Amino acid sequence: MTFAFEAEGLVKRFGKTTALDGIDLAGRQGSVLGVLGPNGAGKTTAVRILATLLRPDAGRATVGGLDVVRQAGKVRRLIGLTGQYASVDEDLTGTENLVLIGQLLDLRRTDARARAKELLNDFGLAEAADRPAKTYSGGMRRRLDLAASLVGRPDVIYLDEPTTGLDPVKRDDVWTIIRSLVGDGVTVLLTTQYLEEADALADDISVIDHGKVIANGSPAELKRVVGGQTVLARPADPARLDDAAAVLAAVAGRPADSPTRGVVAVPVSGDAAFTEIVRRLADAGIAVTELSLRLPSLDEVFFTLTGRHTTEEAA
Amino acid sequence: MTTTTTTATAPPTRPVVSRPQERPFGLIRHSLALGRRSLIKTLRTPEQLLDVTLQPIIFTLVYVYLLGGAVSGSTQDYVQFLLPAILVQTVLFGGMATGVNLNTDIGKGVFDRFRSLPIGRSAPLIGSVLGDLIRYVVATVSLLTTGFVLGFRVQTGFLSALLACVLTIVFAFCLSWIFVLVGMLVREPGGVQGIAFLVLFPLTFGTSMITPKETLPGWLQTWVEVNPVSHAMEASRALMVGGSAGTHIAWSLGFSVLVLAVFAPLAVRAYRRRT
Numbered sequence: 148m149t150f151a152f153e154a155e156g157l158v159k160r161f162g163k164t165t166a167l168d169g170i171d172l173a174g175r176q177g178s179v180l181g182v183l184g185p186n187g188a189g190k191t192t193a194v195r196i197l198a199t200l201l202r203p204d205a206g207r208a209t210v211g212g213l214d215v216v217r218q219a220g221k222v223r224r225l226i227g228l229t230g231q232y233a234s235v236d237e238d239l240t241g242t243e244n245l246v247l248i249g250q251l252l253d254l255r256r257t258d259a260r261a262r263a264k265e266l267l268n269d270f271g272l273a274e275a276a277d278r279p280a281k282t283y284s285g286g287m288r289r290r291l292d293l294a295a296s297l298v299g300r301p302d303v304i305y306l307d308e309p310t311t312g313l314d315p316v317k318r319d320d321v322w323t324i325i326r327s328l329v330g331d332g333v334t335v336l337l338t339t340q341y342l343e344e345a346d347a348l349a350d351d352i353s354v355i356d357h358g359k360v361i362a363n364g365s366p367a368e369l370k371r372v373v374g375g376q377t378v379l380a381r382p383a384d385p386a387r388l389d390d391a392a393a394v395l396a397a398v399a400g401r402p403a404d405s406p407t408r409g410v411v412a413v414p415v416s417g418d419a420a421f422t423e424i425v426r427r428l429a430d431a432g433i434a435v436t437e438l439s440l441r442l443p444s445l446d447e448v449f450f451t452l453t454g455r456h457t458t459e460e461a462a
Numbered sequence: 463m464t465t466t467t468t469t470a471t472a473p474p475t476r477p478v479v480s481r482p483q484e485r486p487f488g489l490i491r492h493s494l495a496l497g498r499r500s501l502i503k504t505l506r507t508p509e510q511l512l513d514v515t516l517q518p519i520i521f522t523l524v525y526v527y528l529l530g531g532a533v534s535g536s537t538q539d540y541v542q543f544l545l546p547a548i549l550v551q552t553v554l555f556g557g558m559a560t561g562v563n564l565n566t567d568i569g570k571g572v573f574d575r576f577r578s579l580p581i582g583r584s585a586p587l588i589g590s591v592l593g594d595l596i597r598y599v600v601a602t603v604s605l606l607t608t609g610f611v612l613g614f615r616v617q618t619g620f621l622s623a624l625l626a627c628v629l630t631i632v633f634a635f636c637l638s639w640i641f642v643l644v645g646m647l648v649r650e651p652g653g654v655q656g657i658a659f660l661v662l663f664p665l666t667f668g669t670s671m672i673t674p675k676e677t678l679p680g681w682l683q684t685w686v687e688v689n690p691v692s693h694a695m696e697a698s699r700a701l702m703v704g705g706s707a708g709t710h711i712a713w714s715l716g717f718s719v720l721v722l723a724v725f726a727p728l729a730v731r732a733y734r735r736r737t
């Protein structure tokens with residue numbers, strides 16, 4: 148199997164903080180690797196090492212077989228980075244931002260202009276091309292930022308939390324873009340705090356916590372580990388909460404839980420269970436104002452994998 | 463527009479531009495492209511040029527009206543004495559902002575992107591220093607205009623005066639690498655400013671800028687004689703109002719090259735280390 152990038156035993160310390168504690172990551176050629184982890188897990192640190200911005204204290208990483216420390220210059224020709232914090236130049240227009248990067252990548256000026264124009268069109272920014280980026284909305288900035296990492300047609304693209312802070316519509320836009328990238332044969336490393344995002348985009352997921360990989364696998368495998376999906380129901384009449392809980396428990400074959408007031412929830416293993424719950428609730432005459440089937444949140448994944456919530460400190 | 467012959471409706475099936483190839487003279491091209499970026503940024507936010515526009519006017523007015531009578535007997539004579547020298551201070555002060563701005567910029571995502579690109583480590587720094595040349599030009603123009611209004615007249619010739627300006631700008635360009643280094647080492651932009659002032663104060667005021675050297679105490683005269691900024695000021699005086707400029711030019715150019723050779727590599731090293 149060929150990996151577009153590989154990291155082995157990466158360790159990085161900042162003073163007393165151990166940001167990475169021996170992490171292994173690998174991205175198969177032409178696939179999306181989702182790196183899922185809560186705040187402070189070490190996602191950005193791992194990306195920065197793979198993008199040659201930081202040197203690891205131990206371990207090694209390669210991109211296209213080239214070492215990110217010893218052959219950093221060559222690695223930089225293969226990668227594109229969209230950092231967690233906007234890396235577009237506010238005072239420059241969309242075109243100027245992209246042309247500059249083209250020139251820094253040794254494109255001739257006319258080629259740099261052509262490439263900028265092409266990308267601005269692809270990302271729906273043609274109209275805003277000649278406006279300073281500071282006049283852009285959050286979603287437009289993100290798209291410009293993504294476009295900037297694609298100027299050099301990189302083999303490997305790092306996207307550090309590309310949708311954090313975007314509303315659902317803009318988030319979907321970004322997802323579409325990422326999917327089209329992979330269609331072009333590019334390998335993507337995507338960090339995220341949302342299992343939903345990793346599930347929607349990634350071929351493989353590595354869950355990291357406190358600088359360690361705590362789970363690895365395809366989205367399906369991971370969901371199996373954490374109990375597939377969860378059905379949530381909110382009875383219209385709060386008095387019937389217990390009845391609803393009984394229905395959910397009967398179908399799922401395990402006790403239902405009440406994550407928030409007025410709501411009952413139970414993990415289920417397939418879509419059939421959901422249909423069954425809908426039918427039985429109707430039969431029992433329990434009206435619901437909300438009924439949903441959703442993936443576990445990162446917090447639930449964490450709770451299953453580590454026995455603690457993402458907001459709790461390690462003992 | 464010679465090769466636009468594609469049909470209007472056909473979607474681009476082939477990439478417009480293929481994968482970029484490495485080309486020679488990268489550092490020069492990249493530094494110039496980044497210099498242009500910095501220039502565009504400055505021109506889009508002209509407030510950034512306010513200090514280099516106003517500061518020469520204020521300093522000149524203060525010195526001329528406060529000291530003119532005491533030092534030279536008349537403000538008219540004093541402005542002839544002061545202006546070519548204060549040119550050097552003005553332009554040197556203009557360079558501090560390079561360090562301060564870099565210090566602010568470096569923590570932003572843009573610099574992460576530059577670091578992830580296959581360009582020389584020094585290119586973003588050289589670019590900033592080059593882009594800030596505009597500040598020196600603005601400072602020079604503002605100062606000469608003020609001087610002209612107050613009665614300053616070049617007594618040598620146009621080319622000679624131009625040479626004085628160019629020399630001063632080269633001098634400031636080289637010395638600004640000190641501020642770049644400070645900008646890379648210090649955490650806060652305010653700290654950069656403070657340290658830059660501490661460096662500049664003895665250099666620009668320990669000179670014959672505002673009073674003739676002969677009026678100073680002996681120990682200070684010794685400092686003035688070795689202080690390279692004095693030589694840059696005397697060179698400017700000689701080139702604008704007359705006198706022998708040769709040794710002063712040699713001194714200031716020699717010092718410029720020395721500062722550049724020492725501080726530019728140190729600044730680049732500090733930039734690499736700062737993550």
Ligand SMILES: Nc1ncnc2c1ncn2[C@@H]1O[C@H](COP(=O)(O)OP(=O)(O)OP(=O)(O)O)[C@@H](O)[C@H]1O
Nearest residue numbers: 161164165166184185186187188189190191192193
């Ligand atoms: N430059 C630095 N100096 C000191 N500590 C750092 C530095 N960068 C990261 N850290 C620490 O390393 C740990 C991992 O940080 P990192 O930014 O990689 O996490 P993350 O998973 O990207 O988090 P987030 O989701 O908040 O972006 C954190 O505890 C952080 O405080």
Ligand SMILES: [Mg+2]
Nearest residue numbers: 190191192231
């Ligand atoms: Mg992060």
